[in-house]
Amino acid sequence: MSIPRSCPPTDVVAADFTEQxxxxxxxxxxxxxxxxxxxxxxxxDVCVCDFTAGLPLNQPTVSHHLKILRDANLxxxxxxxxxxxxxxxxxxxxxxxxxxxxxxxxxxxx
Amino acid sequence: MSIPRSCPPTDVVAADFTEQxxxxxxxxxxxxxxxxxxxxxxxxDVCVCDFTAGLPLNQPTVSHHLKILRDANLxxxxxxxxxxxxxxxxxxxxxxxxxxxxxxxxxxxx
DNA sequence: GTGTAATATCGACGTATGTCGATACCACGT
DNA sequence: ACGTGGTATCGACATACGTCGATATTACAC
Numbered sequence: 001m002s003i004p005r006s007c008p009p010t011d012v013v014a015a016d017f018t019e020q021x022x023x024x025x026x027x028x029x030x031x032x033x034x035x036x037x038x039x040x041x042x043x044x045d046v047c048v049c050d051f052t053a054g055l056p057l058n059q060p061t062v063s064h065h066l067k068i069l070r071d072a073n074l075x076x077x078x079x080x081x082x083x084x085x086x087x088x089x090x091x092x093x094x095x096x097x098x099x100x101x102x103x104x105x106x107x108x109x110x
Numbered sequence: 111m112s113i114p115r116s117c118p119p120t121d122v123v124a125a126d127f128t129e130q131x132x133x134x135x136x137x138x139x140x141x142x143x144x145x146x147x148x149x150x151x152x153x154x155d156v157c158v159c160d161f162t163a164g165l166p167l168n169q170p171t172v173s174h175h176l177k178i179l180r181d182a183n184l185x186x187x188x189x190x191x192x193x194x195x196x197x198x199x200x201x202x203x204x205x206x207x208x209x210x211x212x213x214x215x216x217x218x219x220x
Numbered sequence: 221g222t223g224t225a226a227t228a229t230c231g232a233c234g235t236a237t238g239t240c241g242a243t244a245c246c247a248c249g250t
Numbered sequence: 251a252c253g254t255g256g257t258a259t260c261g262a263c264a265t266a267c268g269t270c271g272a273t274a275t276t277a278c279a280c
Contacts, residue, residue, distance in 0.1 A: 005157060005159070005191075005192075005193055006154060006155075006157055006193075006195065009157065009159070009160050009163070010148065010152050010154075010156045010157070010160045011148075011160075011164065012144060012145075012148050012160060012161060012163075012164025012165060013144055013147040013148045013151060015144070015147065016140065017140040017143035017144055017147065018140045020137075020140075020143055021137070021138050021139050021140040021142075021143055022138075024134045024135075024137035024138040024143075025134075025135070025138035025139075027130075027131070027134035027138075027213075028131050028132075028134040028135035028137075028138045029131050029135075029237090029238080030126065030127040030128045030130075030131040031238090032131075033127035033130055033131055033134075033213050034122060034123055034125070034127055035122075036213050036214070037123040037125065037127065037212075037213045037214070038120065038121075038122050038123045040213065040214045040215060041123060041215060042120050044116060044120075045116075046120045047115060047116055047119065047120070047256095048256075048257065048258095049115070049119070049256065049257090050119050050120045050121075050122060051122060052256090052257090053119070053122075054121065054122025055122060057238090057239075057240095058239075058240055058241085059240095059256085059257075059258090060239080060240065060241080060242090060257095060258080060259080060260090061238070061239055061240070062257095063257065063258055063259080064237095064238075064239080064258095064259095065238090066257095066258095067258080067259090068237095079246090079247090079257090081247065081248070081256095082115075082246080082247050082248060082255070082256055082257085083115055083116075083247095083256065083257085084256080084257060084258090085116065088214075092214065093210070093214050096210055096214075097210075100203070100206055100207075100210075102147075103137075103143050103146050103147045103150065104146070104147070104150045104198075104202065104203050104206075105150060105151060115256095139267090139268080141268090157226095158226075158227065158228095159226070159227090162226090162227090167268090167269075167270095168269075168270055168271085169226085169227075169228090169270095170227095170228080170229080170230090170269080170270065170271080170272090171268070171269050171270070172227095173227065173228055173229080174228095174229095174267095174268075174269080175268090176227095176228095177228080177229095189227090189276085189277090191226095191277065191278070192225065192226050192227085192276080192277050192278060193226065193227085193277095194226080194227060194228090
């Protein structure tokens with residue numbers, strides 16, 4: 001005799017995780033994480049020119065990554081004169097914690 | 111007179127976030143998050159057949175997503191007879207917290 | 221061994237993503 | 251007005267990704 005299939009079958013969670021996946025996708029590039037880490041550690045907002053100078057990427061590519069972070073509401077841009085400065089969104093950690101919590105319920109915390 | 115550039119310039123963080131980005135990338139698909147959420151809520155391990163039955167995906171696609179989660183060490187597979195059962199890796203939440211913390215330092219917690 | 225059922229792998233396809241050069245836009249100094 | 255310099259957008263390219271049908275693999279029942 002063989003091993004029977006586990007009974008009863010498990011129901012797949014019905015919730016839609018499209019939004020959370022979009023958040024994680026925005027975090028799924030090392031250069032974007034570098035940008036976020038820099039913003040998180042900076043006392044003030046950070047000039048785009050610092051990113052183009054400090055990252056091994058051309059200026060359009062930096063701008064592209066900043067746009068992805070903007071679209072995900074992870075950063076905010078503000079123009080002062082010729083330069084544009086970026087800041088980390090205030091609720092980044094809260095949103096990430098919420099996304100994580102919606103996937104892994106409290107039970108897993110223990 | 112114009113507004114001068116912020117001085118001194120901010121140094122871009124030197125750390126390499128390739129590993130953390132790989133983790134977030136594995137989480138960047140709604141179906142994979144559904145799989146993880148199901149595993150996190152299940153009392154026991156979950157049969158692959160429950161995923162193929164419960165997800166709007168064909169069997170090869172389900173297997174593909176499970177492989178990505180396996181390669182990211184987010185889940186573990188175990189064969190019992192004909193069926194294969196998956197469990198959530200024990201340190202998933204710890205690893206995600208660590209990745210998040212390496213990008214956003216404690217300071218942002220407040 | 222043969223047949224059947226569950227899972228994994230392979231090959232192909234369309235689309236999304238990261239990157240860059242060229243260009244447009246915008247603010248400033250002259 | 252004109253030129254200059256910082257930033258954003260556009261178009262193109264190579265690669266990666268999500269999906270599927272076909273096939274291979276594994277374990278069981280007969």
